[in-house]
Amino acid sequence: MKPLSDPEIRAAFVNCSKGEAKRLHIPRDLAERPWEDLDYFGWRDPQAPDRAYLATVVDGRTLALTLRRPATAAWQTRRGMCSICLTPHSGGVALMVAPRAGKAGKEGNSVGTYLCEDLACPLYVRGKKDVGSDRMHESLTVEEKVVRMMTNLDEFVGRVLTGAA
Numbered sequence: 001m002k003p004l005s006d007p008e009i010r011a012a013f014v015n016c017s018k019g020e021a022k023r024l025h026i027p028r029d030l031a032e033r034p035w036e037d038l039d040y041f042g043w044r045d046p047q048a049p050d051r052a053y054l055a056t057v058v059d060g061r062t063l064a065l066t067l068r069r070p071a072t073a074a075w076q077t078r079r080g081m082c083s084i085c086l087t088p089h090s091g092g093v094a095l096m097v098a099p100r101a102g103k104a105g106k107e108g109n110s111v112g113t114y115l116c117e118d119l120a121c122p123l124y125v126r127g128k129k130d131v132g133s134d135r136m137h138e139s140l141t142v143e144e145k146v147v148r149m150m151t152n153l154d155e156f157v158g159r160v161l162t163g164a165a
Contacts, residue, residue, distance in 0.1 A: 001038045004030065010026065026053075037123060039150055042119025056157060058157055068096070081093060082124075085145070085149045094114070098110060098111055100161075
């Protein structure tokens with residue numbers, strides 16, 4: 001992924017107002033991020049633990065999403081698998097909900113998926129971030145895992161954009 005700037009990211013949000021995009025927290029250390037290993041850029045809001053954000057490129061266009069993590073009960077913290085990168089974690093996966101883009105989102109409609117809590121899927125797929133003994137053995141190459149991850153992410157982003165069920 002090409003490095004993104006603060007203004008590029010703020011302008012790319014598709015499921016919140018321009019005012020909301022202007023106020024949300026974007027990391028200050030964008031220049032230090034491992035852009036060459038990122039297929040999408042995701043981050044959690046340190047000021048609001050229930051909020052997360054994701055920026056990706058779809059058809060040559062940068063798009064960004066706001067995500068929320070609904071509160072979870074203690075009994076819900078268990079082993080899970082990310083729906084995007086298919087990495088299993090012990091307690092490191094969370095349901096992330098995105099308001100739909102446009103009128104549907106303003107009416108309160110949303111879609112959700114299970115994501116790595118730290119939104120570091122590209123690093124897990126490349127083996128740059130370790131999940132310990134939870135890692136599954138796969139015969140796919142790193143490139144094939146990246147394609148699978150991006151296909152899953154594109155499907156989720158498409159559901160946010162089009163309102164498909």
